[in-house]
Each structure stands twice: as C-alpha cells, then as structure tokens.
Amino acid sequence: MSVSIKSEYLSAVISENGGELTSLTAEGYEWLWTAEPVWQRHAPLLFPFICNTKSKGYTVNGVPYKLGNHGFARDSLFTVSEECESSARLTLCSSPETLANYPYEFEFNVTYTAKGNTLSVQLEAENKGNEEMPFFVGGHPGFLCPFRADDGGVFEDYDVVYEKPETVTQELDSGIHTVVENGVAIPVTRELFKNDVFMKDKPNSSSVSLVSRTSGRRVTVSYDNSGCIAVWSPYDDRANFICLEPWASAPVYCCDTEELTKMPHAIRIRPEEKYSFGFMIEIS
Numbered sequence: 001m002s003v004s005i006k007s008e009y010l011s012a013v014i015s016e017n018g019g020e021l022t023s024l025t026a027e028g029y030e031w032l033w034t035a036e037p038v039w040q041r042h043a044p045l046l047f048p049f050i051c052n053t054k055s056k057g058y059t060v061n062g063v064p065y066k067l068g069n070h071g072f073a074r075d076s077l078f079t080v081s082e083e084c085e086s087s088a089r090l091t092l093c094s095s096p097e098t099l100a101n102y103p104y105e106f107e108f109n110v111t112y113t114a115k116g117n118t119l120s121v122q123l124e125a126e127n128k129g130n131e132e133m134p135f136f137v138g139g140h141p142g143f144l145c146p147f148r149a150d151d152g153g154v155f156e157d158y159d160v161v162y163e164k165p166e167t168v169t170q171e172l173d174s175g176i177h178t179v180v181e182n183g184v185a186i187p188v189t190r191e192l193f194k195n196d197v198f199m200k201d202k203p204n205s206s207s208v209s210l211v212s213r214t215s216g217r218r219v220t221v222s223y224d225n226s227g228c229i230a231v232w233s234p235y236d237d238r239a240n241f242i243c244l245e246p247w248a249s250a251p252v253y254c255c256d257t258e259e260l261t262k263m264p265h266a267i268r269i270r271p272e273e274k275y276s277f278g279f280m281i282e283i284s
Contacts, residue, residue, distance in 0.1 A: 033142035044074035138247030
C-alpha cells in the first residue's frame with residue numbers, strides 16, 4: 001500500500017514497503033527514477049547500515065551477525081502512523097526478525113512533508129533498548145537523467161553541481177583517483193561512475209544539484225554538511241538516473257573494524273534517546 005501527499009507545486013507517493021518515496025511529480029512530470037531492472041528502487045532509506053563491510057558480516061561484542069547492503073529498512077514493511085494532505089509519517093519497529101540480524105530494539109520513523117517546490121525528509125531513530133545503540137542512517141534518492149523528454153538533452157548534458165568548491169577523491173586499489181579538485185561542477189558521463197560511488201565526508205557544501213545544461217532545470221538535495229554526501233549511478237548505459245545521497249556519517253566500509261560497537265563513524269544513542277537526520281529535495 002502507499003500514501004500520497006502534495007503541495008501546490010508537487011506531489012509525492014510513499015510506499016509502506018521500505019517507507020520509500022516512489023514518485024515525485026511536479027508540473028505533471030516525474031522526477032524520480034522509475035525502478036527499472038538496472039536498479040529496481042526509487043529512493044530507499046538506509047538503516048541501520050550504509051553500504052556494508054568487506055566480508056558482509058559484522059560483530060557486536062564479538063557475536064557475529066550479517067546485514068544486507070544498506071541494512072534492512074529498505075526491505076521492511078512500515079506502517080503509516082500519521083497522515084494529512086501535505087505530510088505523512090511512517091514507522092518501523094524492531095521485531096524478532098530484525099533482532100536476529102541487528103541486536104538492538106528501536107523505533108525508526110520517516111516523515112515526508114511537501115511545501116511549495118520542496119519535499120523534506122526527516123529520519124528519526126529512537127533507542128528502545130537498555131544499552132547504547134550504534135547505527136548508520138541516510139537517504140538514497142535517484143533522479144531521472146535526463147529529467148524528461150522535452151528537456152532536449154541526454155545523460156551527458158548534465159552536471160553535478162556542489163554549492164561550494166569541493167575536492168572529491170576515490171581510494172582505489174590502483175591509488176587515489178581525483179573526481180574533482182577544488183571545483184563546483186562535475187560533467188556527467190558514464191565513465192564518471194566506472195569506479196562506483198564517489199562521496200565527500202564533511203563537505204563544504206550544504207547542497208548538491210543535478211543540473212541540465214540544456215534547459216537549466218535542476219533538482220537540489222540539501223543536507224546537514226556535518227555528515228557525508230555521495231553521488232552514484234550504475235556503470236551501465238541503461239541507467240538514466242543519478243542518485244544524490246545524503247548520509248548522516250561516512251559509511252560502514254570507511255571503518256577499520258567490523259565490530260559495530262567500535263566503528264568510528266557509527267552514530268550512537270543512549271537508551272530512550274532519539275536521533276534525527278533530515279534532507280530536502282527541491283525541484284526548480
């Protein structure tokens with residue numbers, strides 16, 4: 001099942017499956033990736049992992065566990081806990097199934113709010129257990145590229161544009177690859193994603209945009225720049241979309257341990273404590 005919300009400018013559809021945004025339309029056009037076979041998702045929520053460890057396994061106080069890439073929230077059934085014309089809140093709670101793979105009791109909420117040409121997404125994790133809870137959390141929205149048929153362009157007619165100059169690198173087996181050095185705009189090409197995702201931890205910028213050089217249209221994702229911003233698309237000619245991914249912290253694979261309680265980038269909250277992380281998607 002799904003829930004729909006709207007403002008005077010845009011409409012959004014959110015599925016109870018994964019609490020995932022599945023449609024974002026403005027002026028009668030879809031802006032979100034349509035989950036075709038090359039990547040069968042739209043905008044998954046990442047919790048309690050972002051990415052994964054090298055072995056795909058981890059430990060908690062020495063006890064081994066396994067989580068799929070990006071955790072289980074994206075494949076879990078949420079319930080709609082609040083709903084009005086412009087906003088909806090969906091909730092996921094720990095269960096015997098989640099505890100088998102992540103031994104912490106929690107409540108995880110996502111609230112979507114449409115206002116003007118902006119959709120805000122607020123993620124909230126609450127520790128329902130009796131010990132400190134470490135986790136990772138973030139968003140993974142994918143946007144059509146090109147935006148629409150009358151945009152007059154193709155995949156390569158777009159730029160990824162940061163709010164402020166950034167130096168972005170990738171650590172490869174062959175050495176350090178520089179994606180951009182003290183720059184703002186990165187031209188989109190298929191080769192840009194040959195080495196998978198590129199990210200900037202604690203960026204100067206509080207927003208990043210996907211911009212059409214042909215029409216000037218753009219989608220902008222704004223976020224808390226104390227975290228991390230990632231950009232990804234599959235290295236595949238069928239992948240006519242780009243993901244602008246706001247993460248609350250650097251991902252799991254940036255940690256030098258597979259012991260969750262010792263991962264330096266994990267967020268930690270005490271019993272009964274809540275943690276919130278939000279981002280906004282603006283269409284213009």
